[in-house]
Amino acid sequence: MSSMQKYISNTVKSIPPSGIRKFFDLVSQTEGVISLGVGEPDYATPWHIREACFHSLEQGYTMYTSNSGLLELREEIAKYMKKGIGIEYNPEDEILVTVGVSEGVDIALRSLIEPGDEVLIPDPSYVCYGPGASLSYGEPVSLPTYDEDEYRLRPDVLESKITDKSKVLILGYPNNPTGGIMHKEDLEALVDIIVKNDLIVISDEIYSELTYNGKHVSIASLPGMQERTVVLNGFSKAYAMTGWRIGYACGHPDIIGAMTKIHQYTIMCAPIMAQKAALEALRHGEGEMRKMVEDYNYRRKIIVSEFNEMGLTCFEPKGAFYCFPSIQKTGMTSEEFCEKLLIEEQVAVVPGNAFGESGEGFIRCCYAASVSNIEQALERMSNFCIRHIK
Amino acid sequence: MELEKEILKLIENNSQLTAKNLAIMLDESEEKINFIIKQLEQDKVILGYNTIINWEKVDGEGVTAMIDVKVIPQREVGFNSIAERIYRFPEVRSVNLMSGTYDLSVVVFGENMKDVANFVSQKLSTLEHVQSTVTHFILKTYKKDGYLFDEPEEDKRLVVSP
Numbered sequence: 001m002s003s004m005q006k007y008i009s010n011t012v013k014s015i016p017p018s019g020i021r022k023f024f025d026l027v028s029q030t031e032g033v034i035s036l037g038v039g040e041p042d043y044a045t046p047w048h049i050r051e052a053c054f055h056s057l058e059q060g061y062t063m064y065t066s067n068s069g070l071l072e073l074r075e076e077i078a079k080y081m082k083k084g085i086g087i088e089y090n091p092e093d094e095i096l097v098t099v100g101v102s103e104g105v106d107i108a109l110r111s112l113i114e115p116g117d118e119v120l121i122p123d124p125s126y127v128c129y130g131p132g133a134s135l136s137y138g139e140p141v142s143l144p145t146y147d148e149d150e151y152r153l154r155p156d157v158l159e160s161k162i163t164d165k166s167k168v169l170i171l172g173y174p175n176n177p178t179g180g181i182m183h184k185e186d187l188e189a190l191v192d193i194i195v196k197n198d199l200i201v202i203s204d205e206i207y208s209e210l211t212y213n214g215k216h217v218s219i220a221s222l223p224g225m226q227e228r229t230v231v232l233n234g235f236s237k238a239y240a241m242t243g244w245r246i247g248y249a250c251g252h253p254d255i256i257g258a259m260t261k262i263h264q265y266t267i268m269c270a271p272i273m274a275q276k277a278a279l280e281a282l283r284h285g286e287g288e289m290r291k292m293v294e295d296y297n298y299r300r301k302i303i304v305s306e307f308n309e310m311g312l313t314c315f316e317p318k319g320a321f322y323c324f325p326s327i328q329k330t331g332m333t334s335e336e337f338c339e340k341l342l343i344e345e346q347v348a349v350v351p352g353n354a355f356g357e358s359g360e361g362f363i364r365c366c367y368a369a370s371v372s373n374i375e376q377a378l379e380r381m382s383n384f385c386i387r388h389i390k
Numbered sequence: 391m392e393l394e395k396e397i398l399k400l401i402e403n404n405s406q407l408t409a410k411n412l413a414i415m416l417d418e419s420e421e422k423i424n425f426i427i428k429q430l431e432q433d434k435v436i437l438g439y440n441t442i443i444n445w446e447k448v449d450g451e452g453v454t455a456m457i458d459v460k461v462i463p464q465r466e467v468g469f470n471s472i473a474e475r476i477y478r479f480p481e482v483r484s485v486n487l488m489s490g491t492y493d494l495s496v497v498v499f500g501e502n503m504k505d506v507a508n509f510v511s512q513k514l515s516t517l518e519h520v521q522s523t524v525t526h527f528i529l530k531t532y533k534k535d536g537y538l539f540d541e542p543e544e545d546k547r548l549v550v551s552p
Binding site: 242305 | 417549551
């Protein structure tokens with residue numbers, strides 16, 4: 001142990017490094033890699049949004065905003081939420097502009113969790129939920145979801161994991177890494193359990209616009225759920241604005257108020273230029289966004305069809321831009337598979353176990369890549385499977 | 391008709407998409423896609439499959455000029471007859487009828503400036519009904535058919551995102 005390790009808090013030491021990060025180090029040392037490992041759009045932010053940011057800078061918008069974010073942005077978010085998921089939020093005290101959904105997850109958990117409280121997290125899920133719960137001195141509890149259920153959270157699984165310490169349920173649908181979504185009836189089946197056990201839901205809906213063949217349903221829109229749900233969303237995925245770090249949280253004024261307290265003492269406010277760009281995205285970005293989503297939809301169909309053909313069975317993801325094929329026929333663990341694939345064919349995909357135990361035996365492939373890159377990657381993967389599927 | 395439009399939109403952006411991939415993307419059979427494409431070719435909806443090339447990067451040879459042409463329209467055929475005579479010259483890449491201060495916009499390609507000058511002075515301006523021409527040489531192409539020539543948008547993402 002190096003000399004400074006003794007100063008690091010035990011809470012931080014207890015958190016394992018991200019599985020994605022570990023794999024990233026290996027990928028960076030390999031040349032000629034085609035990557036399906038990137039969890040972000042392959043588009044740059046639409047030009048008119050970038051242009052709006054330049055314009056705002058020229059106008060001298062370089063200062064702090066209110067802790068909660070520009071009021072005009074919160075008003076626009078309120079309109080978007082009303083139109084998109086049918087919920088009314090008061091822009092004055094029910095909406096907080098955050099530095100991406102990641103900050104939203106962090107401050108929502110820190111606002112809600114007492115030491116020892118249990119945080120229920122579907123598995124596999126995005127990598128930040130579990131460590132986020134631990135950093136809030138809570139206990140992450142994994143709720144396994146299954147390939148055969150298309151990774152929807154089953155009410156019996158939820159019920160079986162609830163104890164008197166359970167306080168928060170995190171739902172991240174459409175789901176990263178599986179592409180699974182929750183239909184209205186799936187969510188309805190959870191509501192009674194949530195209410196009966198007095199749980200608060202943190203609903204990460206960053207991929208809500210990337211829902212194919214239907215419309216995204218937010219659990220907050222179901223009767224009795226608005227006040228016990230914190231909806232998190234942002235601009236990274238739908239508007240190709242990952243690097244801007246801009247998102248928002250909507251919920252009951254007491255919870256948003258608590259989150260704002262932490263936000264004001266740590267972040268102060270989201271950068272004004274990103275807020276100005278987000279405003280442009282909401283006001284004029286829908287057309288470009290729809291075009292991108294249509295494109296992901298086409299790529300999704302190609303990748304799923306090819307994976308099934310090469311023997312990596314894969315259910316059709318209904319949201320986000322990932323598919324999650326099974327690699328069980330190769331007999332390898334997901335880490336072995338990814339390392340071998342990288343070394344033998346120079347294709348980067350992410351091991352499923354990076355997203356939780358239930359992800360073992362699967363890999364995450366992002367199809368936000370050009371059709372020619374997808375085709376090339378699939379060809380290489382097909383050669384790999386011919387050699388390794390017995 | 392909707393399916394035809396979908397196919398056209400997709401191959402307009404990427405003519406290299408295979409019929410197999412188009413079939414998967416549009417939830418149709420490969421046979422049907424092939425049939426529709428053949429039909430569109432026969433009906434002259436699809437006129438060809440071009441590649442956009444930045445020739446400056448290969449050899450820098452060749453000159454393109456845009457020529458504004460004023461013509462006297464003819465009875466009954468208007469501008470069509472003269473446009474037809476112009477577009478049949480092999481040097482001519484495109485001809486458009488324009489509103490505004492001149493009538494036809496003609497794009498001409500030649501091996502060098504002398505070629506283009508000869509074409510204009512000897513073939514184009516000597517045509518009956520051509521009143522005047524103004525030749526603009528293209529010095530540099532920044533964008534063509536939606537593609538940026540100088541600064542293609544590279545994928546700046548990390549290979550695996552955090």
